[in-house]
Amino acid sequence: MNRNLKILIIVVGIGINIIGGTLNSALKLPLFLDTIGTILAAVLLGPWLGALTGILSNVFSGIFTNPILIPFALVNGVIGLIVGFIALKRGYEDYVTPIIIGLVLAIAAPLVGSPIAVYVFGGLTGGGVDIIYGLLLGTSERIFTSAFLARIPTNLVDKLISAYLVFFIYRALPPQWKMLSSARREKKAEAS
Amino acid sequence: MKSLYIAEKGGYWYKLPLKAKFFSLALLLLGILFSAHQTVLLFNLLVILLLVAPGSGGMVLLSRLKAFFFFGLFIIIFHSILNPANTIKVYFFGLEGALYGSVVAMRLIAVVAIAQSALITTPPKKIFLLFSSWNKDLGLIMFLLVGFIPVLEQELVNTSQAQQTRGLTWNNIIEKLIAYLAMIIPVIIKALYRAQGMAALLFLRGYDSQDRIMAKRSLKPLWVKGSRILIVFSLLFFLINLSLFAGLRLKVW
Amino acid sequence: MIRLENLTVSYPLKQEPVLHGIDLVLPVGHIGLVVGGNDCGKTTLLNTVSGISATMYNAVLQGECRVEGKIGAVLQDSDLFLMPTVLEELEFPLYHYWQNRKMVEERVAWLGDKLNLNYLMKRSIHTLSGGERQRVALAAALAADAEVLILDEPLAQLDSLSAKRTAAFIRELADSGKTILLASTNTQFFHCITDSYFWLDHGKILWSGSPGSFLTQCPSARLKGVDIYEYEPVKPKAEGKDSSRSDDYDKGDEVLHYSDVSYAYDSIFALNMINLKIERGTTTAIVGENGSGKTTFLKLAAAILKPDSGKIAVLGKDISKLDIAEATADSGFLFQNPDHQIFQSQVDKELAWGLKKRGFSDTEVRVRVNSWLQKLGLEKYALDHPYALSKTFRQWIALAGVLVREPSLLLLDEPTFGMDTVSTARFAALVKEAAGQGKSIVMITHNDAIANICADRVIKMEKGRVLP
Numbered sequence: 001m002n003r004n005l006k007i008l009i010i011v012v013g014i015g016i017n018i019i020g021g022t023l024n025s026a027l028k029l030p031l032f033l034d035t036i037g038t039i040l041a042a043v044l045l046g047p048w049l050g051a052l053t054g055i056l057s058n059v060f061s062g063i064f065t066n067p068i069l070i071p072f073a074l075v076n077g078v079i080g081l082i083v084g085f086i087a088l089k090r091g092y093e094d095y096v097t098p099i100i101i102g103l104v105l106a107i108a109a110p111l112v113g114s115p116i117a118v119y120v121f122g123g124l125t126g127g128g129v130d131i132i133y134g135l136l137l138g139t140s141e142r143i144f145t146s147a148f149l150a151r152i153p154t155n156l157v158d159k160l161i162s163a164y165l166v167f168f169i170y171r172a173l174p175p176q177w178k179m180l181s182s183a184r185r186e187k188k189a190e191a192s
Numbered sequence: 193m194k195s196l197y198i199a200e201k202g203g204y205w206y207k208l209p210l211k212a213k214f215f216s217l218a219l220l221l222l223g224i225l226f227s228a229h230q231t232v233l234l235f236n237l238l239v240i241l242l243l244v245a246p247g248s249g250g251m252v253l254l255s256r257l258k259a260f261f262f263f264g265l266f267i268i269i270f271h272s273i274l275n276p277a278n279t280i281k282v283y284f285f286g287l288e289g290a291l292y293g294s295v296v297a298m299r300l301i302a303v304v305a306i307a308q309s310a311l312i313t314t315p316p317k318k319i320f321l322l323f324s325s326w327n328k329d330l331g332l333i334m335f336l337l338v339g340f341i342p343v344l345e346q347e348l349v350n351t352s353q354a355q356q357t358r359g360l361t362w363n364n365i366i367e368k369l370i371a372y373l374a375m376i377i378p379v380i381i382k383a384l385y386r387a388q389g390m391a392a393l394l395f396l397r398g399y400d401s402q403d404r405i406m407a408k409r410s411l412k413p414l415w416v417k418g419s420r421i422l423i424v425f426s427l428l429f430f431l432i433n434l435s436l437f438a439g440l441r442l443k444v445w
Numbered sequence: 446m447i448r449l450e451n452l453t454v455s456y457p458l459k460q461e462p463v464l465h466g467i468d469l470v471l472p473v474g475h476i477g478l479v480v481g482g483n484d485c486g487k488t489t490l491l492n493t494v495s496g497i498s499a500t501m502y503n504a505v506l507q508g509e510c511r512v513e514g515k516i517g518a519v520l521q522d523s524d525l526f527l528m529p530t531v532l533e534e535l536e537f538p539l540y541h542y543w544q545n546r547k548m549v550e551e552r553v554a555w556l557g558d559k560l561n562l563n564y565l566m567k568r569s570i571h572t573l574s575g576g577e578r579q580r581v582a583l584a585a586a587l588a589a590d591a592e593v594l595i596l597d598e599p600l601a602q603l604d605s606l607s608a609k610r611t612a613a614f615i616r617e618l619a620d621s622g623k624t625i626l627l628a629s630t631n632t633q634f635f636h637c638i639t640d641s642y643f644w645l646d647h648g649k650i651l652w653s654g655s656p657g658s659f660l661t662q663c664p665s666a667r668l669k670g671v672d673i674y675e676y677e678p679v680k681p682k683a684e685g686k687d688s689s690r691s692d693d694y695d696k697g698d699e700v701l702h703y704s705d706v707s708y709a710y711d712s713i714f715a716l717n718m719i720n721l722k723i724e725r726g727t728t729t730a731i732v733g734e735n736g737s738g739k740t741t742f743l744k745l746a747a748a749i750l751k752p753d754s755g756k757i758a759v760l761g762k763d764i765s766k767l768d769i770a771e772a773t774a775d776s777g778f779l780f781q782n783p784d785h786q787i788f789q790s791q792v793d794k795e796l797a798w799g800l801k802k803r804g805f806s807d808t809e810v811r812v813r814v815n816s817w818l819q820k821l822g823l824e825k826y827a828l829d830h831p832y833a834l835s836k837t838f839r840q841w842i843a844l845a846g847v848l849v850r851e852p853s854l855l856l857l858d859e860p861t862f863g864m865d866t867v868s869t870a871r872f873a874a875l876v877k878e879a880a881g882q883g884k885s886i887v888m889i890t891h892n893d894a895i896a897n898i899c900a901d902r903v904i905k906m907e908k909g910r911v912l913p
Contacts, residue, residue: 002501004394007329008387011336015344016380023348023375027368036376056330060337063316064195067307068300120303122267122296134274141276165373172377172790174832176458177384193529339529342571347785353749354786356769357778358846359802377788381832389525392497396518397527397538398589 006045013041013053014060017076031158038080039101039166043092044180047084054080071120075113082108083163087181088188098167102160109159110151114144123147129154193338196311198252204418205247205313210322212419216426217310223426223433224302228440230295236433237302243425248309256312260304264297271296332399336390344383351378446624447471447494447593452508454493458833463489464648466508471626471641473592476619478635478656479628481645482670482865483837487628488521488597490645494626495595514592514624521597521628523582524575531573531581532566538589556584559614561607574735575602583611587618594618594625600634601863604734608634630671630865632656644671670865698725699761700854700885701746706755708741715741717909719755723902728876728886730896733906739889740781742906743856746887748772760854774803776854781862783836783843792834792842793818793827796849803850817849821875837868844872848879855879857888861895873898 016037024033038057042050054076062070083101090097117123123143124130129150136146170178200206205213220240227233245253271286271293272278278286311319316338324331355374362371438444449469455462464486471477479487489498495518498504517538528534535556539549557563560580565573570581579602586594599615600608616638619625629635632642635656642659644652646669652662659666701723708716715738723729731739744750745757748764748771757764764772780786789795796814805813818824821841826834831842844860861869869892876899880886890896896903905912 002391004391004399005388005501007333007394008336008391009384011333011340011390012380012383012387014333014337015340015383016376018341019344019348019379020376022345023372027362027372029365029368029372033372040380056333060334062307063311063319063334064193067196067311068304070307120296120300121263122271122293124263124267124270126263126266130270134270137274137276143276161369165369165376168373169377169380172788173381173384174830176833179458335528335533339526339570342569346571350780350782350785353744353769354778354780355788357747357749357773358786358799359770359773361768361770361802374788378785381788382784385832386525388501389520389522390527392492392501393520393525393527395497395500396495396516396520397585399537399540 006049009041009045010049010053010056013037013045013050014057016040017053017057018061031161033158033162033165035076035079035159036162036166036169038076039083039162040169042080042084043087043166043170044177045084046088046181046184047081050080050084051077052080054078068120071116072113074116075109078108078112079105088185091185092167092170092181095167098163099160102156102163105159105163106152106156109155110148114147114151117151118144118147123150193341195316196256196308197315198249198312203247203249203313205244205309208419208422210314210318212423213314214310214322216419216422217306219423219426219430221303221306223430224299224306226430226433226437227299228433228437230291230298232433232436233295233298233302236429237298239429240302240305244305244309248312252312253305253308256308257301257305260301264294264301267297267300268293340383340386343386344379347379347382348375351375354378446473446513447477447626448509448511449494450509452493452506452510454489454498454507455505457503457505462648463504464493467650469643469650469653471624473624474619474622475640476615476625476627476635476638477641477643478632478639479626479643479645480630480632480659480666480671481628482630482867483863484835485645485670486648487645489648491518491521491595491597491626491628494593512593515589516593516595517586517589517591518595519579519582519586519597519599523579523598523601526570526578526581526585528570530567530569531562534570534581534585535562535588538585552588552590556587560584560611576604576607576735579603580607580611592623594623596625597628598630599627600629605634612638632659632671667866670867699723699758700725700727701887702756702758703745704756706745706752706757708738708745708750708752710741714909716745716752719909719911721904721911723885723887725760725885726880726883727901728880728899729888729902729904730900731887731889731904731906732891732893732896737906738909739906740858741909743778743858743887743889746856747776747778749778770802773852775852776856777847777850777852779844779847779855779857779860781859783839786843786846787831787839790830791828792823792831795831795842796846799846799850813849813851817845821845837864840864840868844875848875853884855884855886855888857886859889859891861890861892869895 014037017034020036021032021034024031035054038050038054041053045053055073058069058073058076062068062073082104086097086101086104090100114123117125123133123146132153133146133150136149137143140146140149224236224240227236268290272290273284273286275286275289275292277288277292280287320331320334323334352375360371360374362368447469449467452464452467453462454464467490469477479490481487489504492498492502493504493506493510494512495516499506526534528537532553535553536549539552557566560583562580562584565577565581570578573581579599583596583599586596596615600611603611612634615625627635627639639656641653642656643650644659644663644666652659654662699722701721703719703721706716706719707714719742731742733739741750745752746759748767748769751765759772760775787795789798793814796817797810800810800813815824818827821844823841823845826838831839847855861872864872873895876886880899
């Protein structure tokens with residue numbers, strides 16, 4: 001694929017992350033939906049550029065709105081990486097792939113995110129998750145484990161729904177765009 | 193787009209050359225992260241606030257930190273009650289938890305103060321040029337985004353209006369998710385076609401990733417009188433913290 | 446110079462080549478104009494010459510395509526831009542010279558003078574009007590001092606005064622030694638500046654020669670969508686004069702009633718105390734300059750915007766307390782850009798979606814979708830992805846999406862924007878047919894011909910007011 005187009009798809013991915021989050025709050029959905037663009041970019045561009053999309057997304061929002069988002073770029077990057085590899089292996093056209101992606105991300109995102117959150121915020125979010133966190137702290141006696149477990153339910157719902165939304169978005173794309181990711185899969189199949 | 197940058201207030205952080213500013217702030221940040229003990233961290237936080245606040249518009253910085261002061265307080269209270277390490281208790285406030293919470297809170301405030309002072313005194317454009325000097329495509333992505341986001345926002349408004357005139361409503365969560373798709377899909381498809389057009393435009397305007405010229409623009413030399421003092425100070429700050437860390441935590445001494 | 450010999454261009458997902466056996470020679474200092482209707486291959490031809498067909502769209506080229514000199518181009522979609530502000534946009538192509546600050550500043554100042562952009566330099570491009578953006582696009586194409594200029598519809602969004610000025614400037618550029626290739630459906634402003642015409646139809650050059658002899662030698666060009674003549678200026682028409690149509694609906698019954706309506710964006714009045722009644726069963730055209738409040742006027746009628754003061758009744762119902770979906774229960778709104786609403790992956794699903802949202806039964810949906818696809822000649826494309834078709838087709842699809850509900854009031858914002866004469870005529874026929882069935886139509890248009898042919902009444906707006 002053309003290098004300029006890759007650059008621009010990364011730009012679109014970051015833009016969709018931001019707009020997706022805006023739309024989520026405009027519709028008053030009880031989710032985040034701010035990694036749609038990372039997932040889509042990872043499907044179209046593969047794992048490494050997908051990870052770059054995720055990382056730059058947080059860096060850009062960090063510079064413009066709140067610098068504390070920057071350490072969490074790692075989470076967004078890992079999301080791009082994981083989705084990219086799974087999409088490379090399975091494509092993104094069957095109903096099962098989004099479940100796999102949603103489940104893997106529901107574990108992976110908090111696995112990367114909670115150590116950062118524990119270090120930066122003492123594991124707190126300033127939201128409803130803190131109640132679960134507090135309850136878990138009372139029983140499990142481990143800060144990291146509690147912060148990690150507390151984040152799984154919200155992530156599970158958010159990432160599963162995100163993965164399915166991207167699935168429907170991907171299906172609605174014109175054929176030329178789907179060719180981008182299928183061409184990459186064929187290349188990979190030839191190489192191996 | 194609205195950013196965290198605030199036009200010049202006359203503080204000395206504004207006057208420093210970009211690379212010197214970011215270099216010394218990075219050293220200060222590392223110093224904070226390597227703070228070895230809570231009293232050292234408290235001292236470090238005071239040093240940072242005294243160094244950073246007057247140079248970057250003072251009150252502006254403090255007002256941006258206000259939310260983090262409250263959040264820091266919340267962290268301390270939360271951990272003093274619920275931290276599993278609590279053994280010594282005053283009523284139901286545990287000392288170990290309070291200590292843990294206050295370390296996190298002080299570190300958070302110091303880190304945010306450093307980052308905010310950089311962003312208050314530097315327009316995003318200059319930060320992106322710094323990215324360009326490192327990797328040209330990276331800087332370009334940031335510049336393109338600044339122009340792209342308002343277009344996407346406008347497209348989202350238009351699409352939402354158009355879909356509503358066709359009867360789109362949302363009252364429960366399933367309808368909301370469908371509405372989300374009905375609005376985001378046209379925006380994404382248009383964005384991808386726009387991306388294609390912009391990629392063509394990049395080609396036509398002679399953009400070449402391999403060409404390294406763009407980077408050299410307007411980045412002033414690193415060593416400028418005045419910035420040297422700051423860099424030496426930051427370096428000392430970092431080294432003292434590092435050696436304290438090595439001594440107290442890693443027991444090197 | 447530009448030399449194309451027996452050039453054939455095809456795209457990977459399409460079986461038919463888009464261009465067949467093109468021969469075209471344009472010497473240095475000449476202006477060539479490619480004329481033709483929508484989807485005749487103009488844009489592909491220009492993109493091939495500028496090199497982006499092959500590099501960006503993976504087109505396969507056969508034959509010879511030689512261009513001597515550096516290329517600058519304005520793409521068909523002039524809303525595209527790269528950088529946040531005008532100044533950065535103009536500096537961007539000059540980044541090779543950034544070490545030479547003075548040279549860059551001089552170049553930008555020259556462009557600013559020539560295209561009247563100096564007062565816009567600090568503005569964000571997304572806040573500019575269409576015409577201003579068009580001028581920025583042209584300036585950016587010129588910035589790097591290219592020898593060959595490829596300009597696709599460079600005057601599309603300009604008003605007639607700046608179109609004339611820009612056309613004269615393009616001639617000046619050619620006289621200073623640039624080779625310029627233009628494309629347009631409309632020859633109006635290019636007639637006196639162009640050296641040669643290339644009439645393109647279905648991917649073939651049917652005729653080439655000097656502008657003067659085009660009219661006499663190719664009278665059939667107009668039937669293929671090329672707009673050669675200037676239209677008569679629009680005549681304001683009085684209310685309800687048209688008595689030729691059947692009278693089986695209630696006249697005097699109002700479809701739109703605005704009383705003392707005002708609307709302001711950021712405390713600047715877009716509409717100022719509008720009082721207006723539009724009768725049921727009439728076709729009304731709203732004309733006026735950009736920024737005169739036309740679109741605001743129309744959006745108020747669909748409750749997309751809420752008036753700051755005053756009352757609006759649509760089809761006898763006060764819409765001030767209704768949301769958009771309720772207010773448009775029996776009216777249809779067509780946005781200027783068809784792409785705002787298209788989101789299904791098939792044309793037929795796209796038409797069905799709006800009906801389902803309005804609670805039509807499945808069989809009713811099927812019947813209506815099929816009949817309207819047939820009526821608009823889209824049945825061949827029912828299963829295609831809307832974006833696999835051209836923009837003109839998507840305009841028809843968006844229009845079909847509105848008509849398929851058969852609402853009694855149609856609100857159309859620039860429905861023929863970018864259409865050639867053939868499509869415009871087809872659109873006019875559709876409007877007349879709908880009006881014949883007793884539907885009320887309110888449309889914004891820049892196309893005087895449409896206003897003349899279809900409308901019973903023409904409302905002229907200026908600075909947020911309705912002119913008497």
